[in-house]
Amino acid sequence: MSKKLKVMSLLFFLAAVMAAPLLAQDTPNAARTSLFRVSLIVGAAIITLSVAAGAFCQAKAISSACDGISRNPGGAPTIRFLLIFGLVLIETLVIYALLITIIILMVQWGKYT
Numbered sequence: 001m002s003k004k005l006k007v008m009s010l011l012f013f014l015a016a017v018m019a020a021p022l023l024a025q026d027t028p029n030a031a032r033t034s035l036f037r038v039s040l041i042v043g044a045a046i047i048t049l050s051v052a053a054g055a056f057c058q059a060k061a062i063s064s065a066c067d068g069i070s071r072n073p074g075g076a077p078t079i080r081f082l083l084i085f086g087l088v089l090i091e092t093l094v095i096y097a098l099l100i101t102i103i104i105l106m107v108q109w110g111k112y113t
Helices: 003-024 030-071 073-106
Strands: none
C-alpha cells in the first residue's frame, strides 16, 4: 500500500468519525438540518484545504527565496520584494476562503422557505 493511499484512507476515516455525531442527530425539521450539515461540511472543507495549500505554498516560497538569496546575495532586495508580494497574495487567498466559509456558515438556512 502506497504512502499516499494510507494518508488518504486515514483522512477519510477521520472525516467519517468526526461526522458521525452530526449524522446521528434526529430533529423534526430534517430538511433545514440536512442543509445546515452540508454547509458545515463544505465550510470546513474549504477552510481546511485553503489553509493547508496556503501553508504549503508559503513554506515553498520562503524556502525558494532563502535558496535564491544564498546563491545570489546581490539580488536580495529584488528577491525579498517578490517574496513579500507573493506571501501577501497567498495570505489574501486564505483570507478570501475564510470569508467564504463565514458566509456559508452564517446563512440562515431555511428562513426563506
